[in-house]
Amino acid sequence: MSAKTAAQPPLPEAFLQRMQRLLAGEFDDFLSSYDLPAWSGLRANTLKVSLERLQTLLPYALQPVPWCAEGFSLSSGGQETPLPAPGKHPFHAAGLYYLHDPSAMAVVEVLDPQPGERILDLAAAPGGKSTHIAARLQQRGLLVCNEIHPSRIWELAQNLERWGAHNAIVCNETPERLASHFPGFFDRVLVDAPCSGEGLFRKTPASRKEWSLAVVQSCALRQSAILDQAARLVRPGGRLAYSTCTFSPEENEGVIAAFLQRHPGFQLAQIAVAPGLSPGRPEWLSPSAAAHPPGMASKLEARSLARIWPHLSCAEGHFIALLQRMDGTQPSLKTSIFPRSLPGESGKAWQRFAYENLRYELDAGRVAQVGSYLYALPEDTPAFGSLKLIHPGWWLGRLAHSARSGLPRVEPSHALALGLQPAGCQRSLPVDYPQAQRYLQGEMLAVQPGEEGWLLVNFNGYTLGWGKCTSGRVNNHYPRGLRTPAV
Numbered sequence: 001m002s003a004k005t006a007a008q009p010p011l012p013e014a015f016l017q018r019m020q021r022l023l024a025g026e027f028d029d030f031l032s033s034y035d036l037p038a039w040s041g042l043r044a045n046t047l048k049v050s051l052e053r054l055q056t057l058l059p060y061a062l063q064p065v066p067w068c069a070e071g072f073s074l075s076s077g078g079q080e081t082p083l084p085a086p087g088k089h090p091f092h093a094a095g096l097y098y099l100h101d102p103s104a105m106a107v108v109e110v111l112d113p114q115p116g117e118r119i120l121d122l123a124a125a126p127g128g129k130s131t132h133i134a135a136r137l138q139q140r141g142l143l144v145c146n147e148i149h150p151s152r153i154w155e156l157a158q159n160l161e162r163w164g165a166h167n168a169i170v171c172n173e174t175p176e177r178l179a180s181h182f183p184g185f186f187d188r189v190l191v192d193a194p195c196s197g198e199g200l201f202r203k204t205p206a207s208r209k210e211w212s213l214a215v216v217q218s219c220a221l222r223q224s225a226i227l228d229q230a231a232r233l234v235r236p237g238g239r240l241a242y243s244t245c246t247f248s249p250e251e252n253e254g255v256i257a258a259f260l261q262r263h264p265g266f267q268l269a270q271i272a273v274a275p276g277l278s279p280g281r282p283e284w285l286s287p288s289a290a291a292h293p294p295g296m297a298s299k300l301e302a303r304s305l306a307r308i309w310p311h312l313s314c315a316e317g318h319f320i321a322l323l324q325r326m327d328g329t330q331p332s333l334k335t336s337i338f339p340r341s342l343p344g345e346s347g348k349a350w351q352r353f354a355y356e357n358l359r360y361e362l363d364a365g366r367v368a369q370v371g372s373y374l375y376a377l378p379e380d381t382p383a384f385g386s387l388k389l390i391h392p393g394w395w396l397g398r399l400a401h402s403a404r405s406g407l408p409r410v411e412p413s414h415a416l417a418l419g420l421q422p423a424g425c426q427r428s429l430p431v432d433y434p435q436a437q438r439y440l441q442g443e444m445l446a447v448q449p450g451e452e453g454w455l456l457v458n459f460n461g462y463t464l465g466w467g468k469c470t471s472g473r474v475n476n477h478y479p480r481g482l483r484t485p486a487v
């Protein structure tokens with residue numbers, strides 16, 4: 001009982017036995033799906049580009065994802081000439097799209113964030129769902145993106161930076177500390193829970209070696225603990241989305257049913273039917289199992305849960321549940337502790353930089369200084385107290401001191417560049433494809449310089465990053481850590 005493999009670890013035998021028992025007549029089709037390559041996809045950044053425009057710009061074969069308006073599945077076949085990998089194309093560096101598993105795109109569709117709302121992505125790295133939420137918010141409201149693991153937080157920050165989100169705050173905290181600080185604060189909370197990863201067996205075969213029934217049980221306990229904290233963060237009437245990339249009922253229907261028993265103030269919200277989204281399987285919960293108290297399955301309705309199967313859709317495995325809080329009161333929280341106007345010379349330095357270089361109008365009352373860094377805070381930013389922040393808003397730049405005058409000056413951040421269109425800067429430098437590739441590799445730009453000062457390097461009208469025209473040349477200011485090696 002095993003799927004065909006090509007120098008890949010075999011599927012765990014205990015996993016196969018259990019899926020055969022659960023799926024019964026569907027099992028052969030499910031098993032055959034592992035003979036096929038994993039699906040890949042990309043999701044358009046509607047903060048920067050329309051769906052129609054992106055499809056005309058990209059050289060790849062794109063197929064719409066049925067459950068996500070901004071999503072496309074990628075096909076590698078049919079091209080006469082080799083194409084650059086989607087992750088190495090200048091349009092990816094410009095933040096026009098995010099490389100995202102099609103199944104994962106369904107989660108934010110179910111969460112359905114609205115412009116102006118307060119949203120928390122509780123386990124946000126590497127940022128796929130956070131960028132999706134940011135696009136739906138359309139730069140309005142507040143998006144708090146949290147990641148507990150310090151090793152993963154910077155990838156999250158970089159992806160939000162490339163996305164051009166102005167209203168995102170990145171923090172590195174535990175769910176417990178966030179829940180204690182922000183009780184009942186958020187309109188919507190997303191928990192993309194760490195799981196046993198059964199839905200990734202086709203995409204990342206190495207995960208097969210790490211799987212066991214003991215891991216499944218351990219994940220279910222961990223997921224329940226995270227959900228309990230997430231529930232504290234949801235305002236009355238607000239919604240809580242829970243997702244995993246696994247098939248196990250213990251981590252999916254079991255976690256949700258047990259949550260509803262512990263939290264009678266929550267109820268399941270209906271998930272809209274869409275092609276490729278299958279109903280949940282509450283009947284898979286055994287009432288006799290020690291981990292599943294009697295009556296758990298009766299709390300669930302199949303159509304209030306969603307599953308994505310590799311043999312029934314063009315995607316990998318996923319599970320989604322949507323919960324709504326029906327009780328409680330919403331506390332009032334203090335506004336941000338950050339000063340809303342820059343002090344003295346710092347304020348003058350920002351004003352000089354903005355006057356000399358920008359055409360984008362930024363409310364000066366939203367610009368705050370944290371150490372030597374400048375940020376534009378989202379509107380109605382709450383006080384974070386002692387919570388660990390990585391970025392308290394849109395990172396604008398760093399204050400440095402001029403060796404000549406001794407006065408502070410602003411060195412703009414890559415996040416500021418990627419959050420601006422070329423027209424948002426006084427100077428812009430268009431480049432062709434070969435020039436864009438050389439720029440992303442960190443090379444000096446072999447172009448005719450113009451007026452001295454900071455400029456936005458752009459490809460086909462989309463910003464790639466900063467350059468600076470000085471002393472008759474244009475210096476490359478693309479971040480060293482992001483540069484692609486020359487081929």
